[in-house]
Each structure stands twice: as structure tokens, then as C-alpha cells.
Amino acid sequence: MTSLDEYHRERAQLIADDRALRIDTVNGERFSENARRADEIVRRIRKEEAKSIWAVDHNEVPHPFPGMEFLTGKNIILKTQLFDIVTKMPKGALLHVHLDLTINGTTLLALALQHPSIHIRASQQITPASIKSVDIEFRPLPPNFVHRCISLCLPTYKPDEWVPLRRAREQFDAALGGTQGFDRWIASCLTINPSDAYVTHNDNIRIWDKFRAAGMLTRGLVYFTPIWRVFIRQFLEETIADGVSYVEARINFSPKFMIGPDGEENVPHKEWLRTFQDVLPEFRESLQAQGRDGEFIGAKIIYSIIRNCSPQELEWYLNDCIEMKKLFPDIIAGFDLVGDENVLRPLKDYLPQLLSFSTLQASQGLPEHQRIPFIFHAGETLGDGSIADENLYDAMLLGTKRIGHGFSLVKHPKLMAMCRERGIALEVCPISNEILRLAASMPMHPLPILINHGVPVALSSDDPSMFQNMGLSFDFFQVLAASEVTGLLTLGHIARDSIKYSMLTTEEKALATLKWEERWNRFVDDIVRFDGVQRN
């Protein structure tokens, strides 16, 4: 018979063996004593708030729990001390975000209202009966466009007639709330609402319909150069303010032109990127002026197109991507194919083109050190052996540097081992996955499986305008709240390593890591000091 002491020794050893591959075990001694104390303080607060906040009923949320559906639980999250701490944490790099889906609907509408050229149209007159089901569209129109109608709400409104956005707002039916009603309605069309995700579109197939529709609508406003510039700046400000110091954003380059100030679709990709490149030093200077210059390392772009083009069309984009890399060598960080993997084309449809991308770059004179890596979306699916699931095999064989989502990777022991051994990080988007109904809530998310198997991960936000998870604090919070193993140290290791998995150069990474560590040390010191003050 085993003695109790012996049993407890064996038990502790078994738990240690089981957690040996975790990032917080492998890099166990990396952080300071204060970091370990901060971790303990955060665990205590999490435990207290599990009872004081998450185990009691809240207005309209009768049965909350830590890690619950984000859109329902967000107002409760905002009340927690745990979230307050997480907002102050330095987050490192944001490696998976779709640039056009980053600014919330209210802000975007306010931007749009500054431009008289922006119009709106609807598939029918807006009435209390039609408002929930009508299709709408935005578009900047040329100055010579003569509108024939100033309201979407009049019986005389003809389907698909363009109305100036400002007039449509001013003339919005009082029975629908007037201008405020208009603002609420548009903001709601530009996002995913709890009733969409958890009631009417509550599975991964249906919610994509809502996602696609809101995405299309958003692009009608964002792909317009006067908005584009302000939009990028706004995105950087909000993101850096949340403690992120470096960004690799995906831009959807499938449209070959965006709309210029003249209302015509005539602005080519290089102008999109030039604007992006121009905004960076302006933004950096504004931070310097505020004494915040350590906060921003930089931003790059992953050239992305929708995975519905033909293999021949892909060739055009690959060549275009190389051309953009030549023009903006410090901006272009990778190439990707995006969109719903379950219904659009799998990577294997494009094998000849993707396999020759490297030689194409050489033949076009891109020097070795400037070669554009693949950073593929793959496995963003519940499928087991489906085309979306099998994209993981192709992403890996094609030499992807990271994997966008990789939600289904946990089903693949060999691929998990390869990610671990080769340092291929998964860009894990917890809130996106939950709202797009891959996981019904955070406790169902496979992230702990990945962490415990030593698969590298970088936490990401994906589409904050859709999910209302601006920055990285909300995603970090959901991960922290839903586990009793993962702690502040785990999040610290993940944030620090996000820089390592970025496409920065070795020297840039060293500098960014150094700056991150300075901020991290201040962060954990503050937690310890504040806790000491509170307890005395």
C-alpha cells in the first residue's frame, strides 16, 4: 500500500510531467520574483471574482460564468478588477487582425458622415416592418451624381436608389428613433449582435452569413481613400492604447482598386500601401509628442486575397504582391488566402501557383532576405477531415511561418509535433472562434489543449469591429478567466513570444523584446505595489 506522503509526491510529479510542455514550464525562470507574486495576486483575484461577480445574477444575464459568451458577458467583464489588470498588461504583437474590420460601427459611421459623397441605398423602403430584413449598401459617389431621393423611409423610396448618407440620417423616420435610431441601426448592421450569434444564427454555418453581410457593408465605407487614412490611424491609436506594441495586419487586396476622393474606383494597391506607410511616422511622432514613444514598435501588412479566385487570377495577385514588396519592403510581411474555408477554395486548388511562388520571387529579383513568407489561414473549422481541416496539411507542406487560427489542429498529433518542433505559432482568436460558433463558450475552446501540448500560440482579435473586442485585452481576459491553470505568467510568456513569432528581423525582435520586458517589469511591480497598499 502506498503511503499518503508517497502518493502526494507521485501526484505532484505526475502533474509536473503532464504540464512539462507548457510555455510557462519551459520558460519557467524567465521572469522576476515580482512577476511570480503578481501571478499569485491575480489568481487570488480571479478566485474571489468567480464568486463575487460570476456566481451572482446580473441584469439580463441570470446565469453568468467565467469565459461565458463574450457578447452577453462583456458588461460583466468590464466590472471586474481582473479585466482592469489585463488592460494594463503589455501585450506584445497583434499577429492576426483584418484591417478593414477593426473600427466599431459607431466610430466608422461618424467618419463616414464627414464625407458628403458617401451614399446609402436599401433593397426596399425602411419601415418598422422592413428594418430587420432589408439589405443596405454604402458607396462614395462622384460629385456629379444627382440624387433623386433624400429619405429611405418615404413610401416614394424606390429600391436601390442612392440617398446621401447625411440626408438619410437627418430624414430617418421618427417612429424608428430619428437620427439616434439611424445611428443605432447602422452600428448594428456593421457588427455581430448577441441575438445573431446566440439565437438567430447560432451555428458556424449560419453565423458566417451574418459575418459576410456585415463585412461587405463595412468595406463600402473603408475602401475609400479619405476614410482609409483616418481609419488606419484610428486603428493604431486604439490598438497601441491597449498595450499592443507591434501589428501585422491583413489587408484584403482582392478588389484591385479602392474609391478615390473623386468617387471613382481608381486607386491601385500601391496607393493603399503608401497611405499605410505614410501614417506610421505620423503616428510615431504623435506618440513621441505625448512622451509615449516606447509604446510603438511598428506595423506591417500581410497581403491577403479571398480564397475564391481562380488559380489563374491568383497568379496576378502573387505578381502584384511581389511588386508591392519591392515598393514597400518594410511593410509587406507575408501572403495569405482568407475567407470561409468551409465553403471557399482549399489551398490545394492553388498548388502549382503556391509551389512556384518562391522561384517567381527569385526570377523577379527579390533578394533572398526579402522573400515573402506564407502565413496561411488553415483549420478554422469544426470539420474532421473536411477540406477546411485538411488545409492544415497544405499550409504546413507549403512552409507556412504561422497558422491563422488552426482551430482544428488539436486533432492532428503529427502536425502539433511539427508546430512544436519548428516553432510554427498558431494565431489563436478566442473571441472570434466563440462568436463564429466554433466553441459555444471559452471553456469549450481548445486553447488549453494547445498550451499543454506545447504548441506555440499568439492570441489575436481577428475582426474587432464585428466582435467588439478591440485591442487584445478582451481575448487575454477570456483566456485567463476560463482556466485554473493558465495565469498571468502564462499570458506574459505568450505576449513576449508573440514578438518572436512576428516577421520582424532578428535585431528588431531583440529591441522589441527588450522594450516589452521593461514594460512587463513595471506592470508586475505595479500589481505587487498596489496589492500591498490595498492590504495595509
Next chain:
Amino acid sequence: MTSLDEYHRERAQLIADDRALRIDTVNGERFSENARRADEIVRRIRKEEAKSIWAVDHNEVPHPFPGMEFLTGKNIILKTQLFDIVTKMPKGALLHVHLDLTINGTTLLALALQHPSIHIRASQQITPASIKSVDIEFRPLPPNFVHRCISLCLPTYKPDEWVPLRRAREQFDAALGGTQGFDRWIASCLTINPSDAYVTHNDNIRIWDKFRAAGMLTRGLVYFTPIWRVFIRQFLEETIADGVSYVEARINFSPKFMIGPDGEENVPHKEWLRTFQDVLPEFRESLQAQGRDGEFIGAKIIYSIIRNCSPQELEWYLNDCIEMKKLFPDIIAGFDLVGDENVLRPLKDYLPQLLSFSTLQASQGLPEHQRIPFIFHAGETLGDGSIADENLYDAMLLGTKRIGHGFSLVKHPKLMAMCRERGIALEVCPISNEILRLAASMPMHPLPILINHGVPVALSSDDPSMFQNMGLSFDFFQVLAASEVTGLLTLGHIARDSIKYSMLTTEEKALATLKWEERWNRFVDDIVRFDGVQRN
């Protein structure tokens, strides 16, 4: 640059490496050529029905999908040819089922109505307003009990007054549907309804409230010796008819007595087991009389108690279990602690008692070959590092022969490896997990992770009276429908190995496997022949 041919060779190799630990790879050559042809036929049917049945709207189920919520999708499942095939498959052993929760409410009510001693009471008068929220209870009462009331629906009904069940049914308010309304109402109280699981109690915390209540109610009818005998027989008949050939059922022995024919709580555990033992030869003879004697290998009991007793009380049960093993050496197959792991006591609360169980058995003279193994529930949870999740460590250290559920095992690489190396099978209950809201639908279930990592599994039904998944066909179906990797061969390997992971002796296993293989060969031959006939 890699050639396309070379790429495809590498791709095939990578997929093969990734699937190298799967049961259908490891035992790849075990089955006949016809089995492989049947597997292909089943894959073809699955693919066809994914379009013809699962991609079209059905009455009241506007957006179905393969592996969808079982209680909503059940009527669609019954229309598929895939299900028809699965019902005919030999399933091997059913290793995880709670005996008292196996017979559906309608059948159980019909049994109860044969016994005038059975009474019902309610926490208030039953009216259209109260019927949804009222608490009810059943109980057989002694013959000398004088009831004062013959209806639950009269304004004169006093809370908690006992009414004879038959009278309560006869006198049930016509406004509530009369006797038919009564039958529907009772059946609904004895099960989990789609509105409970998917609307009102739609998370793992809340659904347990409903589960507990329905379970308590059921036990008021089942733990009554005249019903107990018929109940066991009925369970065996339904289970064997579904292609299961051997059962290890858990009986909850927490109550020390059940109610006898005299209406008194005075029938001790040995009588429960004697009845069980007596039913087996009767059932076997009835099968022989029908020429079906190969279908039934046998049935055993896992002695289980609810994990809420004190460690001192556990000692009584462990001694009792040993005594029962001496009286019924061929019936008692193991010991377990059951109930909601998230809120009841963890295994580590009972370490001194559980660690000494083996020496206790020796000191009480149980011969080595009759030692009672632990077959523990563990990890039936969404928790990450919670007490329920950590039960897995203790179950393993205490030497469990199998794991009941092990839902959270996928988070534990070391424990997964131990299960694989030591042949510790998980009793995976797909439909139970989904209805108890550990997975929102089958595509979210971790089973493919377990299979691909080579963790042994036995598919089980858990509580068919609650989940309406009698036998094993529904659970097998859900697993088959929700994957494009798992096929009929996979299910065949799992079914065959369920015998290997049972507590039968080596000789019994050999015989059971032989009989299973005969049935399997007939089964796959029939699929191939029938498909040939259809296509000609």
C-alpha cells in the same frame, strides 16, 4: 521547387503519419475485404445524405447538420439509411450506463401503473399555470396507507399529499389533456427535453439541475423490487436488440435499501443483486427459445455510490462492496464514485480509504483473481485545472482500469500517453456530453482528438432514459455522421475492442470476440450484398 507529384507523395505520407496512432491504422488489416467495401459504401451513403437529408430544411428544424443537437435532430436521424445500417451493426460491450436511468419515461410509467401501491405527490395543486414549475415525487406506500385525496388537480389538493398514481392519472384535469396529458407530462418530467437542454438550461451548470431532478424522480419508481426485476429485463431486451452483446452497468448503491412489495424501505443490496443475477439466465433462456442465443454474452455490475458521502461512510460502502463480491463474484465487476464532479467531492477527498481498498480486500479473504478494480468517473467537465479535471490524475494514480467519460483528458498529454500505453480506455458518451452541454454539438466533441492520438475509447450511452439514446446506435451514429475520417471500420474496431476493455476473463473475452466477429462478418457481407442488389 517541389514537383506536384512529389508534393502529393509527401502529402499522403504526412496524412498517414498524422493518423498513425488511430485504431483503424494500428489494426488496419484486421477485417475482411468485404468490411473495406462496406466502409466505402457507408462513406458514399454518408456523403449523399449530407446533401439529400442534412442540407435541406425539415419540419421545425430549419438548419440541420450532421451531428447536430441530438434531441432536435433525432427525428431526422431516424430517416437516414446511415442510421438503419448502424442499428444492424454488432456493437460489442456497453461499458458505461447507469442502470436506473435506462428505460424511457413512457415505458416506466406503464410499469408503475401496474402497481396500486405507487403514489404521487406534488408541491402544489396542478393547474395549467403550475404544471411547468411544480415539484413531484413518486413512492410505493404500504398497503395500510389511507389516501385522503384522489386528484392532484383539485383546489382542495394540499401540497405534498400522496395520491394513488392510477387515480391521479384517471382524475387528471381535462384542461391538461386528461389521462393522455398526464402520460405526456410524467414522461416529460422523467427525461431531458430539447427546450431544457437547448433553451432554458443551456449550459453545463444549469442542465445538471434538470438532470438531478429527473434522476431523483426516476429512482422513486425504479428502486421498488417488483419494478426492479421487470426493469432489468426490459433494459437487457432493448440493449441486446440494438446489437450490444455484453453490459457492465453501474448501480447506484448509495441508498442502503430499496422498497419492497410491502411498501417499506427494507430490501438490502444483496437482494438487488440477487434479482439481477436471477434475471440473467431467464433472459438467456428466452433468447435461446427465439434462436438468438449467440446475441447475449452476459452482464455485470459496477458498484457505484454518489460522491457526496463522508470518507467514513465510504468505508462502509467499500466493505459492503467486498461482501457483495463474495456473494456475487461473477456479477460485481468494479467500484466507482458517481455524480456531478464539478460540485461533489473529488477523489482526493477519499485517498486513505481508496488506497487501502486493495489490502482491505486481501484482509477480508478475497482471492487475488477476484480483486475488485476501480473504474472511476473522472474529467466529466469543461474545467481546466478544476477539481473535476484533476480527478483524472487521481483516477490514474489509483489504478483505474478504465475512465468514465474523461472528457477533459485531451488537455493532458502525459495522461493521454499513459492511457495509450497502458490500454486504459475512456468510456466516451457522445450524446450525454452534448446534452449535458459539454459540447454544443458533435462537431465540437473531442472524440476525434482522442482517436487520432491513439487513446482507447469505448462508446457508451450513459443515461438513455434521460437522453433518449437507448442502446448504442444513436451514439455510434452521431460519431459516424460528424466526421469525414471516421468510418464504419473505425466503429468496427472500437466495437470489437470494447470487449477487450471489459472486465470479462481472458477466456470470456476470446469467446465474446469470436462471436462478435461472426456477427460483424455477416453484417458487412449484408451491406455489400444489399448494395449490389440495389445497384443492379
